Amino acid sequence: MSASQASKAGEAANSRNQDGRAGPFSAFERTVAWRFLKPRKQERMVSIVTVISLLGVMLGVAALIIVMAVMNGFRAELLDRILGLNGHIILQASDTPLNDYDTVAKKLEEVHGVQMALPLLEGQTLASGNVGAGTGALVRGVRKQDFARLESVATNIKEGSLEKYQEGNGVAIGIRMAQNLGLLVGDKLTLVSPEGDVTPFGTIPRVKSYTVEAIFEMGMSEYDTSIVFMHLDEAQLYFNQENNVQVIEVFVDDPDNVGLYKSDIVAAAERPLVVTDWQQRNSAFFSALVIERNAMFLILSIVVIVASLNIISSLIMLVKEKSRGIAILRTMGASQNSILRIFIMAGTGVGLAGTAAGVLLGVLVCLNIRGIQRLMNWISGAEVWDPTVRFLSEIPAQMDFFETMSVILLALILSFLAAILPARRAAKLDPVEALRYE
Template identity: 35%
Template sequence: MFKPLPLYIGLRYTRAKRRNYFISFISLTSMLGVALGVAALITVLSVMNGFEKELRTRILGMVAHVIVTGPDGTLEHWQALKTQLEENAKIAGIAPFIEGQGMATHRNQVQGTLVRGILPQQEDQVLDIHGKMVAGSLDALRPGSFQIVLGMDLARTLGVFIGDKITLVTPHATTTPAGIIPRLKRVTVAGVFQVGMYEYDSALAIMNLEDAAVLFRIPGKVSGLRLKLDDLFSAPRLARELRETLPGNYRTADWTYQHANFFRALKTEKTVMFVILFLIVAVAAFNIVSTLVMVVTDKQADIAILRTLGATPASIMGIFMVQGTVIGFIGTILGMIGGITLAFNVETVVPQIEALFGVQFLPADVYYISELPSELNWDDVITICSTAFLLCLLVTLYPAWQAARTHPAEALRYE
């Protein structure tokens, strides 16, 4: 079977038992270093993808994919607009809402809140608040009942539970003979929910849509319509289409715009972690340079003999590039297998490590996400492995080029 000379000799050198075991040791450490770096990169990026997915799921549990509202922040005759939007095949659910700022007080406790008015029977079309209830029920939010559901941290701060009454203070002032006083309304706590995101659990209060309209003095109006899409990643495009095609002056916002800074920060952090961890691969790859330099020095006589037999400088260069490439290839493959295996089993491995050493990496009373989620992205795997292998290939060029420059007469002078 035909084998190119550089490939044949390069593989012979790789398989041969070297006289200098120190070179073999450096080759092994270089290979293991590449494998460790690739495995660490795949595992860490998979965990970061898992965190991003978990956070996105929790955020979208309380935020619609697209919001449609009027130029002044309210919508009148929203039922007609809702009927029109229901004809769009890309929209899976629609629900009206009212939002306003306020303060919740109970005894000596005061906490700023975001008051949201909803229709409980339509809310499931857009958000899964029913599934996040830890006490009480959204069905208690009947029109005229002035009952309210609080985030768990907000309820804990105020020191209230189901059946307790709190006072809502809104920025809409009331003029009386005694002067201008804030608008106050006593409401009854009907339930507690927990999303797992501090900004919602500590500040969000939910009540019936009609009660919220009375509280904020916008009878017959809503703040807007929340839309749920079949494909959440098409939200920016659909928001732009609705803004351009809907008759009238409407404003739209999608979930990527509402939390742009947050997701941009996650992307930046992921990029920085990739660069930092890739330095492990870089260090291991540059160990290949040391290995090949010592191999070239050790094989000076062999190189000279090959040159005198007619081997070209390109052939000599190819021989030593094969050695470095084999080290990088095996290291990359081992790292890929280890990284994929660990990424698929990190949710099992971490609890075992915690149980073994008696520690807890993410205590539930401190972190909202107390488990390490993992989501393997095959594009990340391809990028990591191809980049690592390419780097290993590039670092072989210098020592291989040095071998190709060897002069036979100089190398054989003292042989």
């Protein structure tokens, strides 16, 4: 700032002080703060450090928003997949076998808030097809009418048809199992159960082939690789469980509050049952996701803190470069508090600009994350998001308003705190010492 500019600014300061202050920052203070931040040829290094500070805040905020959105999306997608296929409340017989499952299921569906009661028979098998050495498979036997009500599966049939599966005696398998075993609709899937027939020569594994009538894709690799759906009556014959099921899975309107339904469901069943819910069965898994999410927030907050420290260095350099101008402002009547507010405004302005740019970048990435994933796959020629490792076939992103606001507040508060030390140093600058050798 030249002497003439400082003189004009000092006159504006005197005029402003006489007229009073409107709001926390006067027009004079805003003008001077903006002049200090404007890049000038002789202060190129200060401008470079300021830009680096701005970019640091931007990238820190964007990284925090993107990672938190991916963590939220990952949890929401997993929860949707798990609750879409598995019951929210699981009922098991405590004394006698569940051979009256049709009657019990009908009673349970009359309970308020219950969407569906699904009698289920499960068994582990070895599945083999046209290629490969075979793979482990979980056979789930469900009634024909119930399969259509499992929307997460029935609405994601990729080959074959739901109607053809319900009419025939075949099976429905996941798309990754079909790819691994080289199976298409109409091919034969061979299932081998270790719990076979007992003969004088020992137990012989039960081997039977079924026609593949439908291929589904849920988007969760564990399910698409290992699950085989079979009609309940056929599963009962295959596993020697005629007229019995292992569990009845109940789907409710509000899975997050399954405890509200338990007493009514047990009373409606009118028989002794062992009751568990999805939260009990998956508590360790979802607790780990919450811990990971909180840890990522803390770790990435350090990036924003480091970017805020850059603001300190840039403002210290700015104070050194503008010491002559500060001294002239002081001699023209600007108070220490006014100088303090000018540099706080300058530092907070850098943080505000970086935060706004970071939020914009983070939102754009979150909205286009699947397109970015496909672009990265095309560039690298490989899957950057391996679904066999990360459960889901695509990167999910789900932004939360309150989390985004917390990131914005964190960045702005850190930027404000980072500006205080250099601003106090500028406010305490002695005009006599600054102008001694001018």
